[in-house]
Amino acid sequence: MGFSSMYTAATGVKSHGVLLQQIGANLANVNTTAYKSGDTFLETLASQSSGKANSGIVSGGISTPGQIGLGTRVATTRINFKEGSFETTNSSTDIAIGGQGFFRVADPVSNASRYTRAGSFHFDKNGQLVDSHKNILQGYKIDDDGNIGSTSQNIVLPMKEETDTYGNKIMVVKSDPKGTDSVTMRTNLDSGAVDNSSSEDSPFFSLLQEWDGTKDTPLTADKYEYNSSIQIYDDNGNKHDLVVYFDKVINDGDSSDKRHWEYIVTVPPGEDASALTGTSGAGLVMAGTLTFSGDGALLNQSAFTLAAGSADGKDLANWEQATLNSNGQPTFSVTLSGASGTASAQTISLDMGITSGTDSWNTTGVTAADIGSNASSLPGMVDGKLNALATTDYYGSSSTISQSQDGFGEGYLQNVSFSPDGIMSALFSNGMSAELYQVNLYNFKNEFGLRREGSNYFSATIDSGEAIQGVARKDGLGSVVSNSLETSNVDLADEFAYMILTQRGFQANSKGITTTDSMINTALGIKK
Template sequence: MGVLSSMYVATSGLNAMGTDMSVIGNNITNLNTVGFKQGRAVFANVYGQTMTGRSNTVNTSQPGSGVYVDAIQQEFTQGSVQASTNALDLAIQGNGFLTVRSKDGQKFYTRNGELALDKTGRIVDTSNRALQGYMNKNGRIQPVLSDILVPQTTVPPKATQNVFSRINLDAGMTEKLKEGREFEKSSNIFDSLGIQHLLTYKFIPTSVAGQWAFQATMDGASLTKGGGSISYPPLGRKTPKTLKGMVGLIQFDGNGNVKSVNYGGSPLKRDANGVVHALYQTTLADKAATPVSFDVVIPTKGQTIRPNRINGVTQQVLQLTQYNAPSSTVEETQDGHKSGDLNNLAIGRDGKIVGSFSNGVQKVLGVVAIASFNNPGGLASVGGNAYIESIASGVPNFGRPGQGGRGALLSNSLELSTTDLGRQMVDMITAERGYQASASIIATDNTILNTLLTRIG
């Protein structure tokens, strides 16, 4: 190898160190870029030609032809997570990428979770690309990837279909035949227009041990179908008292469980589990379509009650006990609600987007998708903190956060740049020294050539 060849070898060093400085400069300038992954230059030596001449069977005679940058690798390590005040800001803790779609349909992959709502209700990134996920349609999460759209319309009202009440009636009122006040409990239920109604139950201890009478009313409305009549001996009185409408007599056993119920001739049906249902119908003043029919169930011990799925029917389950404790409602739930507007959004670690509405309803609107790649280092950077797939990366595998090796999502959070400033400063000094040394080789070769030319001259 001659002096001129040596100069070209040194020139390759200048080029390689210059590229390395570009990579280092890119890392440092993106120190505050959300989701940025620092890169590093990977060097490789140029094929070294074999010198002709004497054969050496122990060592080869290859002085080398210089260096080149073989690749610039992105280091997809986990960045630090910083809290933010935006509920839509997302950070991935673990592997994977958020997927966003541009208006022309192209998909991009990013770790930058700076997101917001646009005027149409889409969740978009800073380049107005729509976040991808699985939407909730008719109560089911769809398997097809699509833009995540937050509904801007009012959630319609839902008529109450199921009311559950767990109630204890004081055993001291009937077992000891003490004078006691009636126990009254009320439930707020909703019709199909979202109008609230008051469903009230009155429980009355009788002079028969373990026996209670009950009567139910709703906003004072009269029954148009069903209803019965019961008579019972009141405590401390000789004259029986009669109740009509949604009424019954409940008999408890010695363990405080419901033994039997007499609905006073109300229409009854028995379901597949042997549970008795008392059927009533009433008319609402607001002309709502539902609820107009009541299905009252007072199960005995061990009976299984199925939830009601029939529109226009409100099933009231009264789970009753009679223990020696003050009469009280232990638990109560109902599944109806009035109309409501979206108040708040929250995204869980599992990617579920939950909307909270002004009527107290919480609804899963969709699930954020996470894309994983067999070789994330093969992704092609297109700027704007985004990547596209390539032959080297392989095709994306979409799924929910926390599944299939994908990372979890952190809301109100952003992943910071992985640039290690201290390391970059050391790498910069090393690259500068390499550049300086390569330049010195060229200067030395130039001196040698000058000496040669002088001697010849």
């Protein structure tokens, strides 16, 4: 009997030692990123029947034999997947999961998968988003049109080779330049303005006639009422000034209360690489008129551009009606030379607040020379649609209300960001951004069946089932939290309380061993 009691106490010592080992592991990882604490549970080992005792239960007048326990053992261990709190970091590649899910990282050599909640990532020299063990985070690639792929792959920056100023080959992540395709300009033109440039025969194109691209100042300030400039980009990313000059037309031959303004659209003559280079017409890209009602609202617009191949920009017969794009906006073609790249023609639309609903003019085949001095000869847009914000002709000073263009120069990667949906976007020095990947998240039918692999990794087992692939905020998966890391979910107060209870259990069982040993020695002494 003495040996049984010693064995029973020994199982208690051993089991409580395992409990203390689990508590020690939890305490050791109290500051480990995304560590999930473990719980260990004990169960009775066995019991033996004793003929000299009963269970206290009588059945049919016969008492049931009693049982005496033979100790305890470890029943199971279980990972506690309770979410830890989030710690804000200064690294944009630190990410955490708010809710269910795991990141998947792949070994760069074997492509073996590991799953983790620890989102401390960084880009290596090859542009791969890796953890501290060089395993690569997985995600869906997003193409240039914004379509998200369906095959999980390594998240890698789109690096390009470039030669630096010292002639060295370097790898960079660039945003290629985009030439301006569209310019939007809204102005208010003072209804009380005077006609600064006038022409007896062609009052609607007097600004065009006054322009001289061979001079340092092609159009002096006394020849126009107002100008508005905006920077545009050529296809090589070079900046250029686009200037629109406005002047009121008094001698318009219109007896109604309508008011007319002429305008010309220009670029710096020295940057004009078209057939007009070096001529007085260099820099002219569009000319036209704006028609306003008596209360200052825009009614219609005309636009003319130089006929292809024409080298005389001052001959009004060479100015044809501008092409309207699919949005009903007049367009012009311009060839610009800059500091880098070869000059190439690009087409730009100009939106002043009115567009054609049918993408057409009410009169076709008209040149600027055909207009003369009568406003009734001016072509206009068919089914002109006025935008909520348009150019106006109100009394007061002329001013630019708003303006924009859609081009940009080249840019270099400055940073990356992650959305709650796991979309990784690259942020460039030219102010542009591009979506590159969507981070994959994974779930399991039984996450308690996952196997700890060390280094914050888990692996799938038969008990956990295969990983279920998905993305953030769908199918029960959590969201991605940027600039954050999940902390350990160890509760120090609970662990210290468990430690005290475990210590007492260990001491009590060790006392059982020493007491049993004393009893055995006493029994041996009786024999002597």
